[in-house]
Amino acid sequence: MTNAANPSSNSQAITPALTRWILEQSEAGHDPASVLQAMQAAGWTEAVALQALEQTLKQQLDVAQARAATPRLPPSQPLPAPLLQGSPLYVDAGDRQVAVLMHLQNPSVVLFGDFLSAEECEGLIAAAEPRLARSLTVMTQTGGEEVSVDRTSDGMFFSRGESALIQRIEERIARLLNWPLLHGEGLQVLHYRPGAEYKPHYDYFDPHEPGTPTILKRGGQRVATLVMYLNEPAQGGGTTFPDLQLEVTPKRGNAVFFSYAQAHPSSRTLHGGAPVLAGEKWVATKWLREGEFH
Ligand SMILES: O=C(O)CCC(=O)C(=O)O
């Protein structure tokens, strides 16, 4: 066994070097007891050594478990994505040239400008408003739905293609993201009042939850999300990505896209709707599935 990284003289903080060393020892087949012993010999206290060991091995186990539970998409399996080769300022979405305002490669996060016109935003709000109910979150325990404290917005789903406006927007999304229209769920509209929020979450269905296989029968996993901003809250209400330290401003007509090849936190697609501090917020969300959603 190689020598463990030494604790710095004035602190026993767990360092990346120590974590790396623990992983190396574990991969080389050394058992936890001897790794612990070597850490103590290098000057780590037993408590810190145990904590570092537990933390590192648990992380490794989580990744292994997720790999085993998630059927891996074949490497060539495409994901929804706009064509950004050659760094265009606008992407052709059929009936509209959509501005590319920013993109992050890994995970893929793209901010689009002028995706919806002001009239389209108003049309969606007007059609959704009479049909709003307190948002339900899919209960992955059972596959049913429940009122959730993590999501204090009101929401509703349109059926796919239910009006000319919806159809037009769905065709635009399919074209922009190069993903079949039939692989998309119906558009969801959410309304946040002052103080309302949607706590950070993943949009994919947790492969470990017992209700997930039932949900996946309707078109497989979610693989990407497009959140469209339909109005402008006076303050707050951005879409936050805690792992990326990114916050997207909810500007009317703009839309933020992100995709996740793996239904796992390593996708770093944790995101939420930050509390609306003043005014209200309306968004429409399109979720894209691996297969045909019916
Ligand atoms: O309201 C937002 O900014 C995020 C909405 C969202 O995460 C969702 O609809 O899944």
Ligand SMILES: [Fe+2]
């Ligand atoms: Fe979400």
